[in-house]
Amino acid sequence: xxxxxxxxxxxxxxxxxxxxxxxxxxxxxxxxxxxxxxxxxxxxxxxxxxxxxxxxxxxxxxxxxxxxxxxxxxxxxxxxxxxxxxxxxxxxxxxxxxxxxxxxxxxxxxxxxxxxxxxxxxxxxxxxxxxxxxxxxxxxxxxxxxxxxxxxxxxxxxxxxxxxxxxxxxxxxxxxxxxxxxxxxxxxxxxxxxxxxxxxxxxxxxxxxxxxxxxxxxxxxxxxxxxxxxxxxxxxxxxxxxxxxxxxxxxxxxxxxxxxxxxxxxxxxxxxxxxxxxxxxxxxxxxxxxxxxxxxxxxxxxxxxxxxxxxxxxxxxxxxxxxxxxxxxxxxxxxxxxxxxxxxxxxxxxxxxxxxxxxxxxxxxxxxxxxxxxxxxxxxxxxxxxxxxxxxxxxxxxxxxxxxxxxxxxxxxxxxxxxxxxxxxxxxxxxxxxxxxxxxxxxxxxxxxxxxxxxxxxxxxxxxxxxxxxxxxxxxxxxx
Ligand SMILES: [Zn+2]
Numbered sequence: 339x340x341x342x343x344x345x346x347x348x349x350x351x352x353x354x355x356x357x358x359x360x361x362x363x364x365x366x367x368x369x370x371x372x373x374x375x376x377x378x379x380x381x382x383x384x385x386x387x388x389x390x391x392x393x394x395x396x397x398x399x400x401x402x403x404x405x406x407x408x409x410x411x412x413x414x415x416x417x418x419x420x421x422x423x424x425x426x427x428x429x430x431x432x433x434x435x436x437x438x439x440x441x442x443x444x445x446x447x448x449x450x451x452x453x454x455x456x457x458x459x460x461x462x463x464x465x466x467x468x469x470x471x472x473x474x475x476x477x478x479x480x481x482x483x484x485x486x487x488x489x490x491x492x493x494x495x496x497x498x499x500x501x502x503x504x505x506x507x508x509x510x511x512x513x514x515x516x517x518x519x520x521x522x523x524x525x526x527x528x529x530x531x532x533x534x535x536x537x538x539x540x541x542x543x544x545x546x547x548x549x550x551x552x553x554x555x556x557x558x559x560x561x562x563x564x565x566x567x568x569x570x571x572x573x574x575x576x577x578x579x580x581x582x583x584x585x586x587x588x589x590x591x592x593x594x595x596x597x598x599x600x601x602x603x604x605x606x607x608x609x610x611x612x613x614x615x616x617x618x619x620x621x622x623x624x625x626x627x628x629x630x631x632x633x634x635x636x637x638x639x640x641x642x643x644x645x646x647x648x649x650x651x652x653x654x655x656x657x658x659x660x661x662x663x664x665x666x667x668x669x670x671x672x673x674x675x676x677x678x679x680x681x682x683x684x685x686x687x688x689x690x691x692x693x694x695x696x697x698x699x700x701x702x703x704x705x706x707x708x709x710x711x712x713x714x715x716x717x718x719x720x721x722x723x724x725x726x727x728x729x730x731x732x733x734x735x736x737x738x739x740x741x742x743x744x745x746x747x748x749x750x751x752x753x754x755x756x757x758x759x760x761x762x763x764x765x766x767x768x769x770x771x772x773x774x775x776x777x778x779x780x781x782x783x784x785x786x787x788x789x790x791x792x793x794x795x796x797x798x799x800x801x802x803x804x805x806x807x808x809x810x811x812x813x814x815x816x817x818x
Contacts, residue, residue, distance in 0.1 A: 366427030
């Protein structure tokens with residue numbers, strides 16, 4: 339009876355919430371308060387794909403759900419963005435019949451990286467994908483080694499039956515696996531050939547003598563702290579790494595990108611027949627799995643998007659759908675909450691690049707985007723609020739970003755603005771960017787005029803979600 343009441347409570351509150359436009363975690367929260375064990379009593383669908391990690395959770399959850407739907411599965415997912423236990427509870431209870439059965443083929447759960455354990459203690463995922471681990475939300479998360487430990491705990495809570503989908507290029511993600519790991523693993527990654535085609539900006543930044551603030555999260559082994567060497571790096575600490583002390587190294591991915599064409603958006607992916615894991619590959623055979631290349635067409639090609647695509651293909655393949663079918667479904671797919679918006683200022687083209695503050699790897703991707711285009715450009719950077727989730731005036735993360743990427747000759751002007759313009763100014767003072775190019779606009783309502791009269795080329799406007807509207811207003815590009 340308690341199950342029925344808890345389900346009813348959730349459904350009613352969710353319905354009322356929809357009417358008044360309220361959030362999606364409260365109904366689950368109240369139902370869990372009433373009956374904490376309710377999720378254990380549900381009849382769950384055969385496929386539950388959980389997605390966690392620092393970057394790309396929301397986008398990947400969206401494409402995983404879309405790929406499953408496109409291949410004939412009925413899917414429920416927490417697209418309202420509530421990714422803690424209360425949000426998961428709201429989703430499952432509102433999808434459930436009053437008797438506790440969920441009549442869907444699959445559930446896709448975006449899971450907060452710190453609280454996944456809490457979710458998995460009640461809902462065991464059949465597939466758990468970890469996108470990546472990097473510096474993110476410093477005030478809340480500290481360092482990603484701490485997050486790695488949180489996810490390690492979550493894997494233990496899920497149990498050995500859960501298939502793991504892991505980023506082979508990220509040593510922190512790979513360090514989730516040890517000799518004791520019994521789970522089946524599907525590794526995904528970006529191959530060496532792609533490295534030579536990555537945006538030139540990052541390579542340039544590393545050549546800068548004054549590249550102050552550049553840290554290297556790939557310098558030391560996340561397991562034994564020995565020195566690591568890389569055959570190549572894709573970005574940040576992603577690449578083909580090996581620890582000189584304990585021998586910890588990149589695993590060969592079973593889903594791997596071998597070609598990335600920035601001009602056409604074509605991504606060539608090799609899907610190896612069987613998941614290559616150290617637990618399923620007998621060491622004494624020379625069996626080479628069959629390799630089938632598939633070509634995906636991305637609407638907006640980026641390294642971030644490529645990793646999200648790989649995670650999606652690998653996660654969906656763990657649920658029995660072939661890479662070629664996933665790629666077909668996701669052909670030129672446009673994300674609902676897309677991170678780029680095109681605009682015009684007069685007759686000049688521009689693009690809004692939504693980046694995550696407090697997340698240097700994501701931010702560097704936006705900066706690289708600007709310099710990888712072939713035309714002269716102006717880059718406008720606004721840092722007015724830091725997080726949309728909490729208040730902080732902590733700006734040390736600015737020193738983690740490789741702003742030196744913008745020392746490229748194509749970047750003709752850089753305009754800095756926002757409440758933290760002084761912090762930006764000190765950061766840029768210690769970059770190797772020609773100071774003549776840098777300008778400061780303190781009042782946002784003067785931005786448009788300044789950009790029109792004093793800058794040239796394509797306009798790349800870089801900011802975070804919470805400052806998006808402000809920057810659109812300042813540039814006079816809000817659609818009516
Ligand atoms: Zn080591």
